[in-house]
Amino acid sequence: MxxxxxxxxxxxxxxxxxxxxxxxxxxxxxxxxxxxxxxxxxxxxxxxxxxxxxxxxxxxxxxxxxxxxxxxxxxxxxxxxxxxxxxxxxxxxTVNLQRSIEYDPVSKEISFGPSCRVEELAAKLKEVNRFFPHGHAPTVGSAGFMLAGGQGWFVRGWGATSVSWITKIEMVVPSGEVVIASRTKNQDLFWAARGSGLAFFAVITRFWGRTIERSTMWETILKFDINSDNYTELMTWTIERGRDTPRYGTDLNITIDYPEKYDPSYTTDDIPKSGKLCMTLNLLCYCDTLREARTLLSAYEKHTPATRDALLDLQPVQERTFEQVFARKRGFLGNGGQERWQINSIMNDPNVPLSRLVEAIKPCMLELPTRTSSVFMCHCDIVPNEEEACLSLPQDLYISTITGWSDPALEPGIYRPMIERYRRAFPVAVGQYITELDVNSEDANCRVLSDTALAKFLKIREKWDPKGLFPNYKKIVQTHEKMARLEKQGARL
The missing domain is CATH 3.30.43.10 (Uridine Diphospho-n-acetylenolpyruvylglucosamine Reductase, domain 2)
Known part of the structure; x- marks a missing residue:
């Protein structure tokens, strides 16, 4: 060859x-x-x-x-x-599978194939002057996003996309039959598809989702110097201000990285000797007027002495488009080069005190292994309803570190640092986002569903896929059994 x-x-x-x-x-x-x-x-x-x-x-x-x-x-x-x-x-x-997007002006629903990308959905919605909460990264495909539940735009108040917005799903089940699943037809498949991620046991061929009238997106950006000395106060302030911000119509995102991450003059994975981490808050909302937007995001105007001292830049509330957001995300993944990526994540246990959470995740936030690594955290505020969908773990904060490198010689050692740091943070976690369950390293994994949701899912899977044609559910079972053993021994790890 x-x-x-x-x-x-x-x-x-x-x-x-x-x-x-x-x-x-x-x-x-x-x-x-x-x-x-x-x-x-x-x-x-x-x-x-x-x-x-x-x-x-x-x-x-x-x-x-x-x-x-x-x-x-x-x-x-x-x-x-x-x-x-x-x-x-x-x-x-599924890159070519029914890769078309249709809008029905009567039902005001949008329908699309499993590999229709976020940027394609955004373009169609702009054309018909409607809104549907697709993902944030432009090249993400619809099926993976929806099967995970969907941490879509403005998820805090409007809910996970597949749970709150999807009305029916077309799929091919293991027997080869093409079926429709909805709240009134094949309800068990509809329940199982929304939140089971890589474990799902059929091939999605089309989604239908409701839309609402399009409004205006607004954003303010705050950038801070962050280091070991001011981390606790800065991170605590950031999370508390988010919790003081109205849930409906707001999208609150936190990143930590080196400014040199995308500087073309740097050509290695090494962290610059003079490199200093920055924490950036991209705070967005969706409403009709600038006055409303300023009100929705006003909690972040209440500074402490430490946040004032660390503030490097403040961009006032201004109009933003999805295309502008996509443009700054485009270089992160899928930019056609030799970049290599690993994602480790947790979702915090809402019952754990904030002070304990902030301390437990500190190494994950500040000890980045390479110049191109970064932290991403966002407020989700999802309180799941297991009767509605397989999505079953509360999602207060999604917390992740993306390890980036380009030199294959760093492997396999490059994988371990963040795996170990997140393992140490599992005691403050309720679980992890199902898309980050790692089939290559069990050490990286913790729960992705509640035990009761997993039990229900396995019964539905056995009905539709008794021969186990789709085997990835076994990884979830393995991880949950591991966590149960560890908890029986009196530890979360």
Whole structure:
């Protein structure tokens, strides 16, 4: 096989020579590596299928039965540990699957395929002057985002996207049958699809979601110098100001990184000797007027002496577009280079005192291993209803560290620092976001569902997939059993 010169370059619209790619071909390897992270695990499906229609998906599932292979599904590849790649199985890459977006002016619903990207949804919504809470990163695919529950725009008050906004889902179940799931039809599938992430046992082919009238997005940006000395007061103030901010119509995001992260004059993964971390607050809201926006975000005007001393920059409330937000996120993932990424995360236990939380996550926030690593944290304020959907862990704060590097020589040691720091933070966590469950390292994992939701999910899975065609649910079971053993021993770790 010839060397793949372009396999490392990520694009959301790749072209391939056929709809079934066999192991050993150039296009097979190009497709297998078509992920935002160049760090692709060495797992090799027997075939990669690129369906256009639900009927093509049925044929792919039939083929999996023929070769007695398992099935993994990819909508965009933003789950960095690549759980959809199963050795000897079938990888269904949905990049071309019903990749169209339709708007019904009568029902005011939007419908779209599993690999329609966030930026594509945003463009269609702008065209029809409507709003639907898609994701924040422009190249994320719809299915992975929705199956995880969906930490969409303004999630704090409007809820997880798949739970509060999705009205029905078309999917192909393991038997090859194409079915519709909703609150009135195949309710068990509808429940299981919304929050089970990589464990789901069918192939999503289309979503339908309600929309609302479009309004205006506003943003204020605060930037602070942050270090070990002022961290506790700065982080406490930041989280408390968020909790003082109205939930409805606000989107509160915190990042910590080195300003040199994207400076082209730096060419190595090394942290600059003079590098100082900055904490940036991107505080957005969605409302009709500037006056309303200033009121919604006014809690952050109440400074302490420490926050005043650390303040480096303040941009007043001003209009912002989704395109502008996408532009600054675009370089983070999927920029076509050799960047490699690992994401570790927790969702805090709301019952843990804030002072204990802030102290426990401090190493995760400040001890970044490379120049291109960063912290991302946001207020979610999701209080789940297990009767409604599989999404079942409370999401007060989503807390994550993204380790970035470009030199493969740093592997495998580069993986361990953040795994260990987050393991030490598990005692203040209720669990982790299901997209970050790592199929490559059990040490990185903690609960992703409540025990009762997992038990209900497993019963539904057994009904629809008794032969275990979709095996990734086993990783969740393994992790929950591990956590139960540790808790029985009197520890969260």
């Amino acid at each position: 010839r060397p793949i010169q372009d396999a490392r370059f990520y694009t959301t619209t790749p072209k391939y020579s056929g709809k079934v790619l066999k192991k050993g071909s150039d296009d097979y390897e190009k497709c297998r590596r078509m992920n935002p992270s160049a760090d692709t695990p060495n797992r090799f499906p027997a075939e990669i299928h690129l369906p256009n229609t639900p009927q093509d998906v049925s044929q792919a599932l039939k083929r999996a039965h023929e070769i007695n292979g398992s099935v993994g599904v990819r909508s965009s590849g933003h789950i960095m540990n690549f759980p959809s790649a199963i050795d000897g199985g079938i990888l269904i890459d």
